[in-house]
Amino acid sequence: MTLAGDCRSHYWKYVDDLTFAENRSSSVTSNLQTDLDDFLKWSVDNQLKLNPAKCQAMQICFKTDSPPQPDLKIGPTPLSFVSSAKVLGVWLQTDLKWDGQVDHMWKNSNRRLFMLRSLKKFGFNTSELVTIYRGYIRPLVEYSDVIWHSTLTSKQAIKLENIQKRALRIILGSNYVSYDNALVVCNLDKLSDRREQHCLKFAQYIVQV
Incomplete structure (x- = not known):
């Protein structure tokens, strides 16, 4: 057009x-x-x-x-x-803060954690549950993260990280010891580390273009 x-x-x-x-x-x-x-x-x-x-x-x-x-x-x-509007899936605010975006990702992810809990009860093993989490839940809290990651508050970053913590508690059940241990067992990175990697890759891509 x-x-x-x-x-x-x-x-x-x-x-x-x-x-x-x-x-x-x-x-x-x-x-x-x-x-x-x-x-x-x-x-x-x-x-x-x-x-x-x-x-x-x-x-x-x-x-x-x-x-x-x-x-x-x-x-x-x-x-x-x-004062706020959704543009291609990202909530923008007139104060350029990300409260609305973080709340949106938090609510949508929590709905899908219920599904993860149900699948755990139906006998899905750890590997299967991790695959479902990585493909169906984690993308919700990483959507367009190169836009908002650098200006997240500490409170917002912790709120997003807690989504993955809750998911790992569900996946490992009684075998959950700590968050750091669960990351190793499930072969996952912290969400904050992944966002840093995404931003770095995006910056390298921009420089090459």
């Missing part, structure tokens, strides 16, 4: 998701509305129907006196400004 006209804002598209963003001084007028108007016209010309009710806006500013939010709309429908 190519947007018509000279789009002043940055934009990212993935399948049916499109995100506009601009970086401007608080004294400069926003160009987002002009780009939204151009995009609406492009959509009509290409027979695509937008759903303004699913669209939201967010303003990030750390000044004591934040500038007024621009009046943004798609057609006649005004866009509501929110």
Whole structure:
């Protein structure tokens, strides 16, 4: 898809998701509305129907006196400004913290730990349970970790690590001695170590590109 006209804002598209963003001084007028108007016209010309009710806006500013939010709309429908929004599976907040993202991963992972506990009762062995954990639960707490890992608080990092601790307690049952021992028995790394590795690999990839 190519947007018509000279789009002043940055934009990212993935399948049916499109995100506009601009970086401007608080004294400069926003160009987002002009780009939204151009995009609406492009959509009509290409027979695509937008759903303004699913669209939201967010303003990030750390000044004591934040500038007024621009009046943004798609057609006649005004866009509501929110303090957090989910963008391609990642929860972004206006304060650029990760409370919402961590809570989201925590809740989804806990739901799947119940499944792991059920499979343990049905007689699945340690190797099988570790495979299920690695493929079905751990990805939930590592999704897009190169984005948020470096700015996690200690409390958030511990909260995520506790998900793996709980999983290993379920997997090993009465054979669980300690977290460090369980990691060795199950041939797993700490989640914090894995995130460091992911960030390093991502940085090396960026340098090569």
